[in-house]
Amino acid sequence: MPRFKAVRGTKDILPEEWPYWYYVERAIRKVTRLYGYEQIATPILEETGLYVRGVGQGTDIVDKEMYTFEDRGGRSLTLRPEFTAGIMRAYLEHGMHVRPKPVRLYSVGPIFRYERPEAGRYRQHTQFNVEAIGEQDAALDFEVISLALQFFEELGFSKYRLQLNSTGCPKCRPNYVSVLVDYYRDKRDVICDDCKRRLERNPLRVLDCKAEQCQPVIAGAPNIRDHLCDDCRAHFDQLLQYLNNAGIEYDINPRLVRGLDYYTKTVFEVWVQGIGSQNALCGGGRYDGLIEELGGPPTPGIGFGSGIERLVLTLQEQGIDVPPAPKPDVLLIHLGTEAKAQAVRLVSELRHRDVPALVTYGQKSLRTQLRDANRAGVQVAVIIGEEELRNEAVQLKWLDKGVQETLPREEAVQKLVELFTLKDA
Ligand code: HAM
Numbered sequence: 001m002p003r004f005k006a007v008r009g010t011k012d013i014l015p016e017e018w019p020y021w022y023y024v025e026r027a028i029r030k031v032t033r034l035y036g037y038e039q040i041a042t043p044i045l046e047e048t049g050l051y052v053r054g055v056g057q058g059t060d061i062v063d064k065e066m067y068t069f070e071d072r073g074g075r076s077l078t079l080r081p082e083f084t085a086g087i088m089r090a091y092l093e094h095g096m097h098v099r100p101k102p103v104r105l106y107s108v109g110p111i112f113r114y115e116r117p118e119a120g121r122y123r124q125h126t127q128f129n130v131e132a133i134g135e136q137d138a139a140l141d142f143e144v145i146s147l148a149l150q151f152f153e154e155l156g157f158s159k160y161r162l163q164l165n166s167t168g169c170p171k172c173r174p175n176y177v178s179v180l181v182d183y184y185r186d187k188r189d190v191i192c193d194d195c196k197r198r199l200e201r202n203p204l205r206v207l208d209c210k211a212e213q214c215q216p217v218i219a220g221a222p223n224i225r226d227h228l229c230d231d232c233r234a235h236f237d238q239l240l241q242y243l244n245n246a247g248i249e250y251d252i253n254p255r256l257v258r259g260l261d262y263y264t265k266t267v268f269e270v271w272v273q274g275i276g277s278q279n280a281l282c283g284g285g286r287y288d289g290l291i292e293e294l295g296g297p298p299t300p301g302i303g304f305g306s307g308i309e310r311l312v313l314t315l316q317e318q319g320i321d322v323p324p325a326p327k328p329d330v331l332l333i334h335l336g337t338e339a340k341a342q343a344v345r346l347v348s349e350l351r352h353r354d355v356p357a358l359v360t361y362g363q364k365s366l367r368t369q370l371r372d373a374n375r376a377g378v379q380v381a382v383i384i385g386e387e388e389l390r391n392e393a394v395q396l397k398w399l400d401k402g403v404q405e406t407l408p409r410e411e412a413v414q415k416l417v418e419l420f421t422l423k424d425a
Pocket of ligand 1: 081082083084113115120121122123124125126127129130131259260280281282283284285286287302303304305306307308309310
């Protein structure tokens with residue numbers, strides 16, 4: 001038994017899984033380029049206060065899920081539990097408001113949340129995160145949602161649905177929250193204990209409770225759409241119009257309330273069938289008050305995050321083929337000490353000429369080395385034995401075709417370079 005294991009809720013990504021990750025990364029590069037988003041990387045460590053203020057006290061993330069610790073200098077730091085607050089911190093810190101608006105940014109990196117691990121839910125996951133900052137226009141909501149959907153299309157997904165809602169703004173939401181709390185007042189006996197707590201700490205969250213006993217209560221709850229202010233209603237209607245014009249299907253889901261406090265107006269998720277209960281491929285929305293909350297000037301914004309582990313699970317679940325990992329093309333095989341020195345020199349020359357090549361180590365029989373070549377999946381074994389050494393030649397054994405030829409060393413190298421020089425590295 002090994003002495004150590006990966007920490008609960010974290011996972012290793014072994015070489016076999018990387019082709020899926022490369023495939024997702026390719027799609028990220030493509031859509032961000034199509035939509036004009038530039039990359040930004042922020043540190044994994046931030047001051048704890050950033051999230052307490054940004055994501056909000058009373059949210060599950062801040063109350064229960066952050067990896068928070070004191071560093072050796074006595075500062076309270078937190079491993080980022082989401083991207084948005086840190087990116088807005090960077091936006092302010094670097095005076096990015098002077099850039100043409102909207103400022104379009106994306107990031108990819110690890111996120112940490114102390115959640116109950118299950119399929120598709122980890123304590124460390126990797127997010128592709130998109131933010132568009134500095135513009136109120138509902139057409140920007142349309143852009144960000146379109147980017148998410150085009151990303152999933154690019155990945156080849158089927159069976160996903162856009163879920164949409166508006167959670168109002170500080171002008172209209174408090175009124176809705178009090179209507180909701182009123183509605184729940186005489187239902188306390190029938191709802192779950194979590195919802196009783198939610199009604200105290202974060203009432204909107206009762207709407208996405210999964211407990212059986214709460215479902216009939218939620219079904220009868222007042223709909224936030226009936227309580228939006230004119231501004232929020234007009235914004236939502238405008239967004240629906242853009243989506244309708246584009247023929248994009250959506251479900252208006254009055255129970256979609258999201259777990260972070262900064263959202264205003266539009267919230268959305270994309271759900272997929274088949275990967276279990278953790279079915280949100282992405283989640284996001286508008287956060288028109290967040291930058292102000294962090295001490296900046298009033299600045300609207302909208303974005304989303306998408307967990308790459310879930311995307312990979314979905315690719316596997318939907319049986320989507322991804323390009324296989326490239327294998328080295330050439331293996332150098334040698335018989336005897338002098339031949340080995342020659343092989344070690346040749347493999348180095350090939351690599352410097354951009355040909356992916358391997359050499360065997362130790363002193364092994366021809367048979368063993370040929371078996372190694374087959375296992376490595378190379379196309380050609382370059383064999384150097386005593387005779388080849390004497391004639392300054394090498395033998396090329398084409399493993400897939402089962403043919404072999406002997407060529408002068410330089411000619412062989414030239415042939416390998418012509419055939420196998422890396423084109424995409
Ligand atoms: P979120 O909904 O908390 O939003 O996370 C976004 C996405 O990250 C989820 O839809 C899911 O795909 C993935 N995800 C979240 N938690 C886990 C987990 N424990 N394991 C695996 N995947 C997970 C946010 O984080 C917002 N900051 C998104 C945003 C950006 N809103 C505006 N801008």
